[in-house]
Amino acid sequence: xxxxxxxxxxxxxxxxxxxxxxxxxxxxxxxxxxxxxxxxxxxxxxxxxxxxxxxxxxxxxxxxxxxxxxxxxxxxxxxxxxxxxxxxxx
Numbered sequence: 001x002x003x004x005x006x007x008x009x010x011x012x013x014x015x016x017x018x019x020x021x022x023x024x025x026x027x028x029x030x031x032x033x034x035x036x037x038x039x040x041x042x043x044x045x046x047x048x049x050x051x052x053x054x055x056x057x058x059x060x061x062x063x064x065x066x067x068x069x070x071x072x073x074x075x076x077x078x079x080x081x082x083x084x085x086x087x088x089x090x
Contacts, residue, residue, distance in 0.1 A: 002045050004033030010047045012059055026057045028064045035077045040084040048075030054089045 001013040010026040010033055031051035038045055044065070045057045054068040054075055071089070078089045 002036045002038055004036040004047055004049075006032045008032060008049070008051075010036055010045060010055075010057060012045070024059070024062050026055075026062055026064070028055055028067070029053065031074075034075060037078050037080055039080050040082060044084075046078045046080065046087050046089075048078040048089050050074040054078060054087065056087065 001015045003011050003013065005011065008027070008029045008031060012024045014023045026045070029047065029049040029051050031049050033047050033049050035048040036045060043059055045059055047055050047057065052071045052074060055064045056066040058065045075089050078087060080087055
């Protein structure tokens, strides 16, 4: 499970264990995270934030692989293409 928060973080949770704690915390946004999505392969997460950026995260390292800028307002949604080669945001 992946979630975004008002605390500006993206959290990856282990759904199999039902653990109350997160597996990893992905930090880098400077405003709240509005939308998140897993890549089709499950190795990347994309997040959209009120800071007007989209981040593509490597879930193995916890590092933002790409920070995409260009929006002029908050990002309300993000999604992957079915083959995982593209991200859409808006």
